[in-house]
Amino acid sequence: MNELKLSPCLLRKPCTLWRRLLLLGVLAALLSGGLAWSQRETLGLAARGYVFGYPLVLADLTRHDFVSDIAPANRLLHMPAFPDADYRVFVRPNVDTLYTQAWLDLDAGPWVFEVPASQRYLLMQFLDAWSNVFASLGSRTLGSQGGSFLLVGPHWDGQVPAGLTLLRSPTRLAWLLGRIQTNGKADYPSVHAIQASVRLRSLQDWQQGSASPALPFAMPQSSRPSPLYQMRALSAQDFFARLATLLQDNPAAPADSAAVAELRQLGVHAGAAPQWNWLQRQAVRLGIWLAGREMQRALQDPQGLVNGWREAPLHIGDYGTDYGLRAVVAMVGFGANLAADAIYPNANLDGQGQPLQGGRRYRLHFAAGELPPARAFWSVTAYDGDGYLIANPQGRYALGDRDPLRYNADGSLDLWLQHETPAAEQQGNWLPIPASGPFSLTGRIYLPERRLLDGQWHMPAIERL
Known part of the structure; x- marks a missing residue:
């Protein structure tokens, strides 16, 4: 059995700026004398817990809107054309590549994903529910060759059929975000032919030779607010209750044990919504506000600029325990790829x-x-x-x-x-x-x-x- 474990990026630089900025406001509040010690402790736990859980909750809000308004789960969706100035589905769209997307529920799998051989640049990246890239398939990792892969969740234990390489997501929910080089509108037919050879289907359908056609993109008719707006509108209770529910099937990584322990101190357990008294709720609300403010400050800080340009740290997409960076990237560029694939x-x-x-x-x-x-x-x-x-x-x-x-x-x-x-x-x-x-x-x-x-x-x- 071959299990593909792609090293996201061999070069990593420590990114302490985000953590320093995030902790600055928290420490100021903790050291102030305006709150009782228990409330100050709750405030700090809430601020850090919000930053830690931010990408997981945002991923779920994004997934919900996608499967409700655009395409059902476990189905490929191909963008047939570049966006134009009227496009408002998400910010900063590119006009270099045509996208392929799918939101996956791996408990409903396993799924077979097939990438065609191609001489042009393509990237099919898979992100777990915490926005970490767990597989990057394409020009950098496969060269001009394609491949067939078995996508499974964290608890799957079965036999991998011959001809398939195992890709294991650490979480039940996963997101495929693919990009194929497109050299202007005249190049659409060639890209559409490549898109037609990108396939996602159940293992049973693959074994039986049955197809599961991809869906064309259509602008959503729903006028619901964006996931980021929904995120800001969540109450403290709703945010941490949703986080607790998601933790059941989308566990944190082993390296996150300290952050998970702090969530438990806050009363947030996998599958169990927190129960706070009035004073605790106010401290949690203040902690969330403080964390959000520091995330915004991190974006506006000029210290990281080079010639007026902001350059993302090289461990983007493979964050480890850099929860501040992970949260800020989710806020402004959810679905970021690895630096080795594109900057x-x-x-x-x-x-x-x-x-x-x-x-x-x-x-x-x-x-x-x-x-x-x-x-x-x-x-x-x-x-x-x-x-x-x-x-x-x-x-x-x-x-x-x-x-x-x-x-x-x-x-x-x-x-x-x-x-x-x-x-x-x-x-x-x-x-x-x-x-x-x-x-x-x-x-x-x-x-x-x-x-x-x-x-x-x-x-x-x-x-x-």
Whole structure:
């Protein structure tokens, strides 16, 4: 029996910034004299418990909306086209790849997942209910070869049929988020053919040769609020009660034993909702508020910027006990992949530390020999202040190495960021931005080279003209 255990990323750097920021406010409250010791202890336990359980509860809210409004559990869903400026399902969508998704209930399995052989970049990542990537199938791990895999839950104990490689999720719930390189709209037919060869079906159907067709994506008709909004609207009691229920089938990792012990101190046990008195409920509410505030502060802290760009730590997607980072990433980029598969630097400041503002003119200059070091491809996408694509007559939302860019004589490259149409010789390198209001840029570097992973290369500063 072959059990595939993919090392998420060999390079890891400690990320203490998130934990320091998170604990700062908690310690301040704990050391204040305004609360009795038992209440201060409850406040600290609640703040840390909220951060610890945040991705699990958010995953369940996201799963519920997906299977209610978009596609049932255990069925593949293929995106047939890029999003446009009217797309509001989630923020910061890419226009580099077409997505494949499925939410899995592994207690209803096991399931057989098949990936076709392909010469182009593709990534089929599986995340557990805590948002950790437990398998990354694609160009980096499989090369141009495909594969057939048996997906099982944490308690499955059976015989793996010949021809299948075992993938075991540590939790009952899991999420497949796949991406296939798409070189513009004219490339859709080729990508659709690859999507048609990505298959998910029950083991019984696989053994009988029965198909389980994927579903096409359709915009959801429901007007329910986003999972993040639902998360913020949960009461303290509802959050921890939901967490307690989810812990039954989606256990924490062995390394999380200290965090689980603190949840028990708070009265949160797997399968048992907490019972608090009035004073305890107020302390828990305050702890949640404090944790949320520190998570927001971590996002806004400028200390982690390089040339105005925020670069995610290299252990993103494989968080270990870095619960602060895991929670913050879930809040702003739920479903993040491993750094070894793709890296996404973000910028909302120019090189002088000033916010990027629509109506102004900017230049992003890559020196000769300093283009984004990608073994697959790279792009830069512009988003409005809410994280959505920016409407423009050209329908151009991103630029990258697959576009017919015009390079300077010395091999350097200039991308022009402005709302008004630039001079004719610059239009091929023009990325439209809003006429007013804030905007941001996201770089996407697929299969980053070692010098990027080693921190030897960074995105250049955005120059205001």
